[in-house]
Amino acid sequence: MIQYALKCSHGHCFDSWFQSAAAYDKLRAAGMVSCAICGDVQVEKAIMTPRVRPARNAAETPKPTPETQDAVPLSVPRNAAEQALAELRKRVEDTSDYVGREFVSEARKMHLGDAPARAIYGEAKLDEARALVEDGVPVAPLPFMPNRKSN
Structure with missing residues (x-):
């Protein structure tokens, strides 16, 4: 499964899940991907932030410094x-x-x-x-x- 951030020609942004990247391409080509807000079928992928998990053996969070004080858990x-x-x-x-x-x-x-x-x-x-x-x-x-x- 893959999640895409999508945007229609009217500027509405929404997310949707697809079985694969190829499945998204196939559904879009068939006009079966539509805007969740207005129903527009002219939908494109929007810029997305990737979801990256830390490694299982990742080191502990370092102690905060004055520069990173806002990043404290x-x-x-x-x-x-x-x-x-x-x-x-x-x-x-x-x-x-x-x-x-x-x-x-x-x-x-x-x-x-x-x-x-x-x-x-x-x-x-x-x-x-x-x-x-x-x-x-x-x-x-x-x-x-x-x-x-x-x-």
Whole structure:
């Protein structure tokens, strides 16, 4: 399969998939390739950006320099605030138990003394979290989404 960026004589740009380059040529010659917007059959290939995958054994991303600061991956903190959030996340994950969607029931059990107190984090719907606060259960929202952990 091959994807082509196409352009009709009216200037509409669109993409389409073809079985092969020869299949595109054959369909175009038969007038069977038409604009997805206006139906024009005078369609030509447009300039495309190739999709190139990195090699499986490609080296790690180099550390950013002042010249390449804008090219930093989103997974790397860019400033002091992002660094502080990353450190908070690590501390919460290292010192607390993730209870997932059982957060509300676990927090309520600990508050009522039905379960031993411990640091937990997890997920709760907004109305459930409000109910915990209204009932005096000490909870606070985290400034990040927890990584869902599975068995």
